[in-house]
Amino acid sequence: MFTKKECVAMLLAGGQGSRLYVLTQQMAKPAVPYGGKYRIIDFPLSNCVNSGIDTVGVLTQYQPLVLNEYIGNGQPWDLDRAHGGVHVLPPYQTSSGAQWYKGTANAIYQNMSFIERYDPDYVLILSGDHIYKMDYAQMLEFHKKNNADCTIAVLEVPMEEASRFGIMNTRDDQSVYEFEEKPAHPKSNLASMGIYIFNWKKLHRYLTEDEADENSSNDFGKNIIPTMLERGEKLFAYQFDGYWKDVGTIDSLWEANMDLLNPNVALDLHDPSWKIFSRNPVSPPHYIAPTAQVQNSMVTEGCTIRGMLDFSILFAGVTIEEGAVVRDSIVMPGSVIKKGAVIEYAIIGENVEIGEHVCVGARPETVFDKSKWGVAVVGPNVKVSDGAVVQPKQMVGSDI
């Protein structure tokens, strides 16, 4: 049983996700709920286990409480293993002192002894910020076939958006000759997805060197990858063409949820051969009352719907009372929308209470000044009292 592991995954889950504002005040971004019953981290974790990778280190730093509890012993993802499995790796103290993770590369550097325990040939670096289904085993095959030192997963983005990404410029054989971070005049549209496979021995050497360099910001994109290119190491770009979405902003989180309701979007969660696993709530099936109207929506267990629901996603245990209307919105676990409330283009956090006849958000066509329109957000555990109004684009972090 105590054999080596061919490939160990390291999942960077320490991100604050500051552009999700109130939603990430009490939890790290990978713990943010998504798609009715998931959290963002379910996607990389499920991808790992579906790809045959059974050893995953999850690097946490910012607000780790929710994430730690959620991951637990890894059983929901079948990652409770006698050897390997999922391990949460927070920063720790050593005899020479203690420090926070200074950057993505430093986070891995500080946990090299964890990786060494499994004596892997390859290390897969992942981030906990994206919604996608990907077979890492195929990427590893590509890496081995090319005899590469590092393989970077890339995605074609529209050329006009390329300057927002880290862009890989490649030769015909998909080997990388140049990496440009947010180039003003991009030469290609292959954007890095923040997914890397390294030969462990090589990465070990570069991490150690990078750590010794005081001027380095200890980041994969800024330091490790450019240095490897400079030294003439073999870097390859692995092109991914499925659904991939960064959910780093309120708008993109809202869109990524709404994509699940769009039949033209290529993110199929029903595929039995590539299930997305999650920690399931223990509640009965949802109940749709005679007074309810439900269309174009996703609803999960423990919900009770007595009002109207259209183009929306409800998480476990949400109650929508009679006469309430929820449109184009996301309502996270345990929240209650009381009688007569109208929720439009909004994200309602966990355990929120929306009082009677409250208005949250508005349809874009009803707002004259488009700069004032955006998705409205009510943060977790907030109580919105009867009759209150939450404007479009407004963020509510405490009771009103």
Next chain:
Amino acid sequence: MTSEKKVLGIVFANMHDSAIKELTDVRTMGSVPYGGRYRLIDFTLSNMVNSGIDEVGLITKANYQSLMDHLGSGREWDLARKRGGLHILPPFGHSAFGIYRGRLEALGSALSFMHASKARYVVLADCDIITNMDLRPIVEAHIEKEADITVVYQKKKADIQTSAQSTFFSMDEDGRVVDVLVHPMVSGEFNMGLDITVMEKSFLENMVVEALSRGQYDFARDILQKRTNQYRIYGYEYDGLVLSVNTMKDYYDDNMALLDENVRAQLFPEKRPVYTKIRDEVPAKYGLDASAKNSLVADGCIIEGEVENSILFRGVHVQKGAKIRNSILMQGTKVGCKCIVQHAITDKNVTIKDYRMLNGSAEYPVFVAKNGVV
């Protein structure tokens, strides 16, 4: 719970299988699907776990493959333990009586399991009732009355068909059982036994050994009825909600009862959740022209048609234009375009092709067997 009060649970998965033959042909009573995502045994096991019982022996007899598949290691009920936890006790063929004929013989083959347990008390339960019951007060009452055997009952109206499968008790003012009727063909209001029994473990062990040595195997007739005077048998009245499954009509009504908010609140109270196997299904999806009213819908369903007064288990697909009314569609049922399904029960993985009509009645719902294609 202190060790002097530690309780062992013993569950009979197969008792009453003949009550709903259509459903138990391919499974045990315990693995009969219920309420959109449950199996009947989930209620029995969850009641035990929520009452602090962490050691459960499960006695099986026949067709228990689906049950084993459902329970796995018992993790979902928090019964995957190093100490105690869930023990499945497959039928132990005895040279004297083959596979058990009655409860006492079944317990006879579980003697070594019981012997190994450090519990002082035992709760016996079946899988044919749906209830969310705290078992602790029953054990307390058993101790307080210094009873040998405590049986749980409920005042209920019964028709001839139901009473033919039931045990009725009469008690004196103190609650001691003075008369027992086993499977009488009568109708009226009775103190109907719920097949939940509390005993001290050592008492049960001795009783089983002795009864078997006399060739007795029927707990209700040979112990409760014949030894009413010899043993201190007490009745415990339970007045919470109990739905029992004696006929297919009961099965249909018990499912439909869940559309009543009050029933759901009593069966699924927040503090005593009902655990079941996790299947990692996607949340239910409602399509563009979907309509749903007064229905219970589980995860993994895709609803593109109309659903009313119905219970949809996990992974049911209702295609465009189909109309489902007053029906129970079990896991994986596929309903084709423009079908009309009324008063029907479809077992697992049934396919109803486009434009088909299924019409039953509330008194006699149509039943489509597992994997059936209509």
